[in-house]
Amino acid sequence: MFENEEIELSVDDAEDFDLSLDDAEEMEFEDLLSEDSLSEDFEEDASASMDESDNALPDDDQQEESTKKEGFFKRLISGLTKTRDNIVSGMDSIFSGFSKIDEEFYEELEETLIMGDIGVNATMRILDDLRDKVKAQHIKEPMACKQLLIDSIKEQMDVGETAYEFEDRTSVVFVIGVNGVGKTTTIGKLAGKLRAQNKKVVLAAADTFRAAAGEQLKEWANRADADLIGGQEGSDPAAVVFDAVSAAKARKADVLLCDTAGRLHNKKNLMDELKKINRVIDREYPEAYRETLVVLDATTGQNALSQAREFNDVTDITGVVLTKMDGTAKGGIAIAIQAELGIPVKYIGVGETIDDLQKFDADDFVNALFYTNEEE
Ligand SMILES: Nc1nc2c(ncn2[C@@H]2O[C@H](COP(=O)(O)OP(=O)(O)OP(=O)(O)O)[C@@H](O)[C@H]2O)c(=O)[nH]1
Numbered sequence: 488m489f490e491n492e493e494i495e496l497s498v499d500d501a502e503d504f505d506l507s508l509d510d511a512e513e514m515e516f517e518d519l520l521s522e523d524s525l526s527e528d529f530e531e532d533a534s535a536s537m538d539e540s541d542n543a544l545p546d547d548d549q550q551e552e553s554t555k556k557e558g559f560f561k562r563l564i565s566g567l568t569k570t571r572d573n574i575v576s577g578m579d580s581i582f583s584g585f586s587k588i589d590e591e592f593y594e595e596l597e598e599t600l601i602m603g604d605i606g607v608n609a610t611m612r613i614l615d616d617l618r619d620k621v622k623a624q625h626i627k628e629p630m631a632c633k634q635l636l637i638d639s640i641k642e643q644m645d646v647g648e649t650a651y652e653f654e655d656r657t658s659v660v661f662v663i664g665v666n667g668v669g670k671t672t673t674i675g676k677l678a679g680k681l682r683a684q685n686k687k688v689v690l691a692a693a694d695t696f697r698a699a700a701g702e703q704l705k706e707w708a709n710r711a712d713a714d715l716i717g718g719q720e721g722s723d724p725a726a727v728v729f730d731a732v733s734a735a736k737a738r739k740a741d742v743l744l745c746d747t748a749g750r751l752h753n754k755k756n757l758m759d760e761l762k763k764i765n766r767v768i769d770r771e772y773p774e775a776y777r778e779t780l781v782v783l784d785a786t787t788g789q790n791a792l793s794q795a796r797e798f799n800d801v802t803d804i805t806g807v808v809l810t811k812m813d814g815t816a817k818g819g820i821a822i823a824i825q826a827e828l829g830i831p832v833k834y835i836g837v838g839e840t841i842d843d844l845q846k847f848d849a850d851d852f853v854n855a856l857f858y859t860n861e862e863e
């Protein structure tokens with residue numbers, strides 16, 4: 488089965504992935520084009536529910552930009568408490584416990600970084616960079632290394648400026664990831680964010696494998712005040728996406744968010760299906776800007792990193808959403824993802840409600856990680 492804990496695709500699997508174009512053509516999508524086949528029994532236009540909803544979105548305009556930024560940083564600091572305790576308290580005792588910078592000092596730092604889920608390769612690069620800086624600047628005091636280490640981590644995480652272009656264009660956001668990582672929840676939160684910017688949002692419930700998946704997305708559509716296009720349980724997910732693309736075009740939607748299954752009968756099926764859906768979007772909506780987000784559960788640490796690699800092999804990932812950052816000690820994985828894969832973490836999930844999705848900024852993240860009260 489395709490469990491969270493183990494996603495291991497062999498190269499052989501990958502070679503089998505290719506579905507021929509003919510397969511896709513056989514799906515007779517033309518038949519689905521007619522208006523009345525748009526899965527009406529499942530389709531939901533939740534626009535009426537906005538006003539009386541308990542979950543009405545906060546009015547961004549009412550808040551001062553600076554207060555928001557401050558509040559955001561505070562939330563980030565508190566969300567990262569466990570990760571910070573895990574990594575930084577170990578660091579501080581190394582910085583204060585050593586009287587000189589020697590091999591043993593570097594070894595202790597290495598162990599702490601690796602234990603903090605920063606990843607072996609990223610750790611090596613961070614420490615090589617630190618050694619260079621220490622040498623070049625003739626640093627003798629371990630305490631004086633702290634800021635250099637922070638700088639090195641930030642440099643290794645550099646993936647250039649993170650673009651959120653899809654938010655401002657007519658776009659399709661394809662959301663993928665193994666089961667239970669938080670795909671559906673992330674789509675709900677993203678829909679909420681986009682609706683708060685007054686965008687027209689359509690959700691495609693392309694997880695037709697799990698019985699409750701459609702209902703779950705429908706709830707999020709109501710909460711976020713977005714349209715939903717779904718299909719019956721067991722129906723072809725690529726056909727649902729085909730319908731959703733037609734609806735997005737007809738309704739002049741700004742953003743189409745596609746939820747996908749995290750588990751199928753086996754891994755190969757899942758990857759085949761993702762490829763097939765991808766092809767349908769490419770063919771039917773070539774004018775749309777494409778964003779492919781892989782959702783990873785931060786609590787799974789290094790497994791998240793290998794999942795990102797596997798998905799990157801079958802599709803071009805444009806960004807990562809790292810969920811469940813609230814309360815995990817494994818938040819260091821954000822560093823490993825950017826430093827080792829060069830893929831930007833675009834959002835982090837910090838809770839289960841509609842407001843619990845934040846844009847990720849590597850510098851803010853590292854600052855929050857190393858934040859101590861004395862520095863105020
Ligand atoms: N604490 C916390 N929980 C989260 C976060 N994101 C998602 N969850 C929870 O994780 C669980 C799984 O989330 P889903 O959105 O259903 O995950 P999924 O990837 O769609 O799962 P499948 O559809 O089964 O593949 C739910 O209980 C969510 O509330 C987060 O950022 N923080």
Ligand SMILES: [Mg+2]
Nearest residue numbers: 670671694700
């Ligand atoms: Mg789901």
